[in-house]
Amino acid sequence: MATMKDISRIADVSIATVSAVINHSAFVSPELTERVNNAIRELNYRPNAVARSLKMKSTKTVAAIVTDIENPYYPAMVKGMDDVAFANGFSFMLCNIANDSERFRKYLEVMVEKQADGLVLANVSRDEELALVERTGLKYVLLNRKPPAYDKNYVGINNTLTTELSVKHLASLGYRSIAYFAGNLQISTARERWEGFQSGMHQQGLKVDEALVFHGNYTSQSGYENTKKMLAEARRMPEVICAASDLVAFGAIKALRESGIRVPEDIAVMGNDNNPFSENFIVPLTTVDHPKYEMGKLAVELLFKEIEGTEQKLARQIVLPPSLVVRESCRWRGELYGLNSS
Amino acid sequence: MATMKDISRIADVSIATVSAVINHSAFVSPELTERVNNAIRELNYRPNAVARSLKMKSTKTVAAIVTDIENPYYPAMVKGMDDVAFANGFSFMLCNIANDSERFRKYLEVMVEKQADGLVLANVSRDEELALVERTGLKYVLLNRKPPAYDKNYVGINNTLTTELSVKHLASLGYRSIAYFAGNLQISTARERWEGFQSGMHQQGLKVDEALVFHGNYTSQSGYENTKKMLAEARRMPEVICAASDLVAFGAIKALRESGIRVPEDIAVMGNDNNPFSENFIVPLTTVDHPKYEMGKLAVELLFKEIEGTEQKLARQIVLPPSLVVRESCRWRGELYGLNSS
DNA sequence: CCTTCCAAGCTAATCGTTTAGCTGTATTCT
DNA sequence: AGAATACAGCTAAACGATTAGCTTGGAAGG
Numbered sequence: 001m002a003t004m005k006d007i008s009r010i011a012d013v014s015i016a017t018v019s020a021v022i023n024h025s026a027f028v029s030p031e032l033t034e035r036v037n038n039a040i041r042e043l044n045y046r047p048n049a050v051a052r053s054l055k056m057k058s059t060k061t062v063a064a065i066v067t068d069i070e071n072p073y074y075p076a077m078v079k080g081m082d083d084v085a086f087a088n089g090f091s092f093m094l095c096n097i098a099n100d101s102e103r104f105r106k107y108l109e110v111m112v113e114k115q116a117d118g119l120v121l122a123n124v125s126r127d128e129e130l131a132l133v134e135r136t137g138l139k140y141v142l143l144n145r146k147p148p149a150y151d152k153n154y155v156g157i158n159n160t161l162t163t164e165l166s167v168k169h170l171a172s173l174g175y176r177s178i179a180y181f182a183g184n185l186q187i188s189t190a191r192e193r194w195e196g197f198q199s200g201m202h203q204q205g206l207k208v209d210e211a212l213v214f215h216g217n218y219t220s221q222s223g224y225e226n227t228k229k230m231l232a233e234a235r236r237m238p239e240v241i242c243a244a245s246d247l248v249a250f251g252a253i254k255a256l257r258e259s260g261i262r263v264p265e266d267i268a269v270m271g272n273d274n275n276p277f278s279e280n281f282i283v284p285l286t287t288v289d290h291p292k293y294e295m296g297k298l299a300v301e302l303l304f305k306e307i308e309g310t311e312q313k314l315a316r317q318i319v320l321p322p323s324l325v326v327r328e329s330c331r332w333r334g335e336l337y338g339l340n341s342s
Numbered sequence: 343m344a345t346m347k348d349i350s351r352i353a354d355v356s357i358a359t360v361s362a363v364i365n366h367s368a369f370v371s372p373e374l375t376e377r378v379n380n381a382i383r384e385l386n387y388r389p390n391a392v393a394r395s396l397k398m399k400s401t402k403t404v405a406a407i408v409t410d411i412e413n414p415y416y417p418a419m420v421k422g423m424d425d426v427a428f429a430n431g432f433s434f435m436l437c438n439i440a441n442d443s444e445r446f447r448k449y450l451e452v453m454v455e456k457q458a459d460g461l462v463l464a465n466v467s468r469d470e471e472l473a474l475v476e477r478t479g480l481k482y483v484l485l486n487r488k489p490p491a492y493d494k495n496y497v498g499i500n501n502t503l504t505t506e507l508s509v510k511h512l513a514s515l516g517y518r519s520i521a522y523f524a525g526n527l528q529i530s531t532a533r534e535r536w537e538g539f540q541s542g543m544h545q546q547g548l549k550v551d552e553a554l555v556f557h558g559n560y561t562s563q564s565g566y567e568n569t570k571k572m573l574a575e576a577r578r579m580p581e582v583i584c585a586a587s588d589l590v591a592f593g594a595i596k597a598l599r600e601s602g603i604r605v606p607e608d609i610a611v612m613g614n615d616n617n618p619f620s621e622n623f624i625v626p627l628t629t630v631d632h633p634k635y636e637m638g639k640l641a642v643e644l645l646f647k648e649i650e651g652t653e654q655k656l657a658r659q660i661v662l663p664p665s666l667v668v669r670e671s672c673r674w675r676g677e678l679y680g681l682n683s684s
Numbered sequence: 685c686c687t688t689c690c691a692a693g694c695t696a697a698t699c700g701t702t703t704a705g706c707t708g709t710a711t712t713c714t
Numbered sequence: 715a716g717a718a719t720a721c722a723g724c725t726a727a728a729c730g731a732t733t734a735g736c737t738t739g740g741a742a743g744g
Contacts, residue, residue: 001479003730014694019732029692044477049455050401051730053392054699061456069421072618075412082411082438086445091452094436096424103428110433113391114403135386137343250622276414277619280592282626345700356724361702371722393700396729
């Protein structure tokens, strides 16, 4: 690889002059400029970003640490992040920790060593994880989940609203007996969705039936198992299952169909997050969309503000609104109660 | 950030000694070792990988340039790559070019500047793109697609076999009138699948009906439109559509259902690639699985061999076998022809 | 004509590592 | 005892950029 030294030799100028023409950091006469540019072309020279980073103490790199890239929740976010990074001349490193906390730890270390300019951390829920992050001294923003009392840079959605919206929609369709399949309540988003479900029910003048709330996590397996459990144990069946995530809804629908129960005719199912699969699922899923691309985008934009430090030092929390997506897994059933479709 | 200099001052040893204890590159007495380690702990010191890379001329970084991370074909591959990179102490940079050739060009430049140790290039089909890659002087391996006469490092699957397998399966189910929805034949994989379809038909003693082959690309939109076209124009209907990709099959099924045609009862549909959505699609899709995670994994492993240069300088091409996945979108219909289900 | 000023371009220090080669002490051997 | 050897640990030169501050020579001013 050619270096500035090579260029300076060939163009017969000093290294400082080469640097000046490359970075337009000082006036250089047209003749020398041309000699330098010719030499650059001739040697197919590209500046060494490693050397530059060492001197400048900035690598122009941001990294995202993501729990599981195979989870369809993430690709759109990753794209949003990469797009903003690229548009600002930054490189983007993806760290997939595959739900392995040791690997999380390790990646943080690596990012310190590699001198990343900033980090986007998807799904940091626990204070101890946050402490690890703080310890790195790197600039960062949290994405999606956050620890309980966290009040610094964060981008997420209004999870409470997701379930309030769901319940409101279900009520408007005439559903009154609504089961809830919760996520892991250790996790901020699952907690908020569960709270939103309760407040939504209250807003609609409906009662939460404790016999119809099931705890689990965001996986389709959890939805599947809780459905089987409900089918086997529950004394009464709900008219609709409100699931904490689309994957949970997928699992529920699968279990329902295995038992010969039709969706939505016998029991309806409502999702949450608008997984890219949901539109064309066995039964197209009515759900709540999360603006994933936008979240990724805003996270990196916020990170840049933090890096530049221009913004007032006040940390910012950006909370995006979800939006209802009506498809086929829930259907008007008001007539059973003599209601009007309004 | 603390540096080696700080450590050497606090531990009262030379910088060389600090380096020696960190890298275990020379014997250091237990006393000094301990003094150094204490200082490292005290200052929460982490070596600066940028400085190290500059000196060592190696960044311990590989990059993947991928056409579209939102395409569900990629996340599993990306995970495979990241896993291998991580296991070997390398960092992984993801470059999503979003189907933008200008961005491809730009990312190549960035990777040269950042001194990536190697590149995995998913979906390089054209010689001119390859020339750009060669010009960087970086080590690389091609993944999935490749230009026509390319014979260097490559990891992909046997695309010809995918469609041969499909046709064989369809024939065994008793289908004889098979439509083919091809991908963009500029692309190596689409070309190979098309060839496999033809040779498969021939092997089964079936004739390719030109009126039932439609050209398009790998998108669901293409499948949708070609189905509409077929429904509107074709003089005879096939018993089954063999699609060049699962997305094409999705689009076809959507169009078929819109026209009140049942899948598989009226017309069956066969996919290709085993998209993660396919298992739970409106009608679970019979398709051919591509070992995506494995492909990503092997690509980076091959890249490491190339980087180390230990391997004989002979370039290697790894071609993985696909495998049939039987689900519900195709069904035994031999009885129509008086055949036995064997 | 001498001084002052200016601008283009250069010299050299620096960023934080690695490592070749040296120094100085202790050990071993004759 | 003196020479040879071994070896822990040190000094200093890289790696390839950036940039403060210096040099140099010509223009302007008195």
